[in-house]
Amino acid sequence: MLLLQTLRGAPNQSVLESSGPLADRVESLWWFAFATASIVYLATMGGLWWAAARARRRERQGEELPPDGERRMTRGVTIAVSATVVILLVFLITDLTVGRTLDPVPRKHPITVELTGKQWWWDVQYADTSAQGRVQTANEIHIPVGQPVLFLLNASDVIHSMWVPNLAGKKDLIPGYTQSMWFQADTAGDYRAQCAEFCGLQHAKMALHVIAEPQAKYEKWIDEQRKPAHTPTDSVADRGREVFLTGQCAMCHSITGTSAASHNGPDLTHLASRRTIAAGTLPNTRGALAGWIVDPQQVKPGTHMPPNQLAPQDLDALLTYLQSLK
Amino acid sequence: MRRVFRGSGVLRASALIAITCTSLASLTSCKRETRRLRESPPSATPGGAVRVSSLQPGVAQDTTHARNLYEGNAYAVSEGQRLFNWYNCSGCHANGGGGMGPPLIDDEWIYGAGPEQIYTTIVQGRPNGMPSFAGKVPAQQVWQLVAYVRSLSGLNPASTRSARTEHMMYYPGSQALPMETSPKQAFRPPASEMP
Structure with a gap:
């Protein structure tokens, strides 16, 4: 059990x-x-x-040993081998049958x-x-x-x-x-x-x-x-949008409704609606997002996301913007 | 093993030499594949401006250039190859053959062929079309691009070059081809066909 x-x-x-x-x-x-x-x-x-x-x-x-020991042994081995062959055949047939019912x-x-x-x-x-x-x-x-x-x-x-x-x-x-x-x-x-x-x-x-x-x-x-990305209304998120569009982010990511249209990385139009980031690696929280943006190679060594050097207030604004993309 | 070597001293010695040579040779490949995934400090762009000349005004200082860590590294060259398409370098330089921008597989370097020179060309941009990638591409990736661009015309060690490139390679010394003649002697298009 x-x-x-x-x-x-x-x-x-x-x-x-x-x-x-x-x-x-x-x-x-x-x-x-x-x-x-x-x-x-x-x-x-x-x-x-x-x-x-x-x-x-x-x-x-x-x-x-009984006198017919040799013959009995041969019989035992034959039965065991045939049972094995039959079982393997049954496995093969059931496997193929299940495979065929899954396909169409x-x-x-x-x-x-x-x-x-x-x-x-x-x-x-x-x-x-x-x-x-x-x-x-x-x-x-x-x-x-x-x-x-x-x-x-x-x-x-x-x-x-x-x-x-x-x-x-x-x-x-x-x-x-x-x-x-x-x-x-x-x-x-x-x-x-x-x-x-x-x-x-x-x-x-x-x-x-x-x-x-x-x-x-x-x-x-x-x-x-279906909707294009939410346009920020407050000044912090607006600054974050600018950071996104003028810096490294827009070189790889797209956000529908803005000029960011590169398809090297994941689309971020509704990032905040997702449960995880970095393909299920981290929960989609503000802290995890910050860590991922600043030092992705620590979280996922070898990932194609490069590290990003951002001034603290820029990072803060960027996070506010990304979290507004519901 | 012992039984194999018991026969003759010569056989034994030559086997030992072969084993030593093979292990030594395999050691040299270690550096080739080192993957520097996370540079320290993680999110910093190293050193700001890159020096392209050893001359300097003012008090004499250390004149060593910022060196490209990735020059002899096969992983960095292949990453550079990926980025070359990601950041649309191929849009103008067309996989090294040139188009709107100058070709990169020849030995003509308008702004210098040194790693630092190519770095500054990418970061600062150049007149007549080359955009500046400052603030758009992190320094680590620029250096990877530099390593790849130099590999196109055979400027870095042959061991770092990709053997499976899909790019142009009709020049001796370009990707994946053994260096038979130096790039200097290689075929050059007539001046009228130069971009």
């Missing part, structure tokens, strides 16, 4: 806590394999123990998300009717509960892999080749996804949050995301 608890891991990132139709199938496949392997393991260990005990008893009592994309999928893996964060774009024709965000995907969502996967540098254990299996993101996958969440929740293909120094800190919520809440979220 304790072992099972350990295997289960965190509730929001676990194959054994499935929350969607695809993950259900993967989970039952996992349980089937686990049960079969456990039975085989116990049987093998028991048989081994029994054989050892019997041989010892015979030796102590000075018994000879449902004909009706109201939402399409383009997901691009980058070192070391996720670029998220919803095909949309907004002015830009798309809604752009990063490291956080919101989906409505009970609806299939289609994902078009791509990568811009190296191979990454998308894995939300609670919702679906893995799928690789390959540079220059668009793959597709889909999943559906049946219960609302915040599911953590992780890059599952080693992609460089900060592979471990490349997380993505999939937030499944009721339809109405999702609609409200996407409506907010």
Whole structure:
């Protein structure tokens, strides 16, 4: 039981806590394999123990091997080998069957998300009717509960892999080749996804949050995301906006509604609405944001975000501005 | 191991020499790949102005130039290659071949080929189109760009150059090609075709 608890891991990132139709199938496949392997393991260990005990008893009592011992041994080995082959075949067939039921994309999928893996964060774009024709965000995907969502996967540098254990299996993101996958969440929740293909120094800190919520809440979220960035009304935030646009920030980040339009780094139009920063590395708080801006290499060594030298009052203004981007 | 070496003294000696040489040779590659991810102090731009000349007015001081820490470092060169596109250097210099801006894979340097000179060219900007990147790109990244730009015309050690570049390399001495002739003897376009 304790072992099972350990295997289960965190509730929001676990194959054994499935929350969607695809993950259900993967989970039952996992349980089937686990049960079969456990039975085989116990049987093998028991048989081994029994054989050892019997041989010892015979030796102590000075018994000879029975005359048909050789034949019985051959029969035993043949049975064991055939059982192994059969079990492996059953594994193969169930595995392929589950794989095939996961693949086809449902004909009706109201939402399409383009997901691009980058070192070391996720670029998220919803095909949309907004002015830009798309809604752009990063490291956080919101989906409505009970609806299939289609994902078009791509990568811009190296191979990454998308894995939300609670919702679906893995799928690789390959540079220059668009793959597709889909999943559906049946219960609302915040599911953590992780890059599952080693992609460089900060592979471990490349997380993505999939937030499944009721339809109405999702609609409200996407409506907010469609809007251009909030224009600051107070002088501090206004100064922060100037710092952002005239300094290093705008060289890599974009904010819709301003002149910042570079797509090297994550889009920050609605930064303050996200739960984490730096691809799930830090909570989205003022302090964490300040530390990340000033010395990102301490938090995530090797990240492509460079350190920023800012005067204290400029940093303060910049933080106020970024936190106003709801 | 012992059994292998028991046979002859010569075999044993040569094996020892081979092992020593291989380990010594592998040591030289350590520095090549050092990743200086976090410079200290973390968020400071080092040293302000970069000296491009050893001459100076006033009292004699230490005349050493600000050196590029990244000159012999393969990781920095590949980071520079990424930044070359990120900051749109390729927009004018077109992967080193030149276009709107002068080519970088030849041996013509209007404002000097030294690391400090390229650094100041990037930071200050130059007449007729080169913008100033002061305050836009942190010093660490400028130095990485410098290392990469110099690698384009074969000015830094061959061991630091990327072997997997997608960029132009039809000059001897440019990226990924062994230095057969010095860049001086390399082909130069006629003056009428110079940008």
